[in-house]
Amino acid sequence: MAEPTSETYRIYATLPAQIAVRIGQAIVDGEFAPGEKLREVDLASRFGVSRASVREALRSVEREGLVTILPQRGAQVTALSAPEVQDVFDIRASLMGLVCHRFTTSATPQMRQQLDRLLKELRAARDDGEAYSRASLAISEFCVRNVGSRRLADLVLSFARQTARYNRLSFASAERRRQSLANWRGLVAAVTGGDAPEAERLARQLVLDTRDTALKMLADEKG
Amino acid sequence: MAEPTSETYRIYATLPAQIAVRIGQAIVDGEFAPGEKLREVDLASRFGVSRASVREALRSVEREGLVTILPQRGAQVTALSAPEVQDVFDIRASLMGLVCHRFTTSATPQMRQQLDRLLKELRAARDDGEAYSRASLAISEFCVRNVGSRRLADLVLSFARQTARYNRLSFASAERRRQSLANWRGLVAAVTGGDAPEAERLARQLVLDTRDTALKMLADEKG
């Protein structure tokens, strides 16, 4: 049963779209391990839909980079190598720079106020890795979703989701949280002060610091 | 009949993948006009495959941003509004900056040599809009494909393809071609000199100049 919305046209989520969201969330939440094979039949029975719908959903999740599909060999949860993790963070850093540059020049007073609130919440969460990770995502997402580009927002959030586990890993370190918080303080100050280039620089730095910590922890894990 | 390749695993293009390429190329080439509806049945009979394959192909082309699909309302060639064109160029500029930064720090002597050759070809094409447009794409693509990131390459080229018609429009202006050529000379010099930040800055500028020219011409067209 389709629900009318406030949009000009009635939009209802198609079945494959719903399944895609659920699969994507399961991956981000770690329910499916990296490299794990996702068989169409299994998912179809799990979600109670036909294979065709699952198939289309998987292509959708592939677009987000969360699964990798090989012809005749099916889908598996994307397992990033160390260079690939670096790559994803790199691109994300560049895009996040663009986001914060734009946000600085276009934010309304209400938005700046909200940004301050989110910074306070980030500070409040500085002693808990999981909470800090969530608060960090919240403040990032706020900026991302308020620069007036759905395209850019989807892109940045997609890259963020691809490295969700590495964010959590990085923020498990108390020292890293202190560094991140200091960085965010500077970023908010730059935004408030209207210094777009500085905001861009700091936004990049923020993501790259997360990257470096995560990669170092990953290397230690193996070594 | 599947052809073996030099890859570890045999890769053969699945049917929807082939159709997706053909549809995408047709859009970039202007065979389908912006806003034109693409009906699954029509495409299926045109390419001699089933609707299911066309359907999957369309989702693939949607990922590239070339078509827009609305639930229950089908696919149509993406028609960008002026702000959206600006948006796409903006994101592309940022990513192209990253590409050229990376290229500067990682290019081999052979690559720099090839870059010089492509710059010469660009210069040779400066009196012909269409030829210049092609040469410009060629030199861009060369950088993009040689920074060691398939992810980044696909992303940048996708954004470039979305604005293909505006590139051509922009390079129809002789003055614009002179400006572009000067910019490319500076960029190649920065790459050769190993000045990555300057290469990044110029790469961005290059894309943004194309954007501004295209938008101005678009505005004049209407006014």
Place this chain on the structure above:
DNA sequence: GTTTGACAAAATGTCGACATTTTATATGCT
């Protein structure tokens, strides 16, 4: 014991059909 090959099982690729929604057409009323 390892490897090769054939065979069986399972997974993906592709298709055609039916269900539901949207869009176009025609009919009737003010």
Place this chain on the structure above:
DNA sequence: AGCATATAAAATGTCGACATTTTGTCAAAC
């Protein structure tokens, strides 16, 4: 004439079935 409604046509959404390819198993050969 113009608009609202009902009906018909067309397009997309979803499904199950069959074809092809990959994967797993087991026996025979070296």
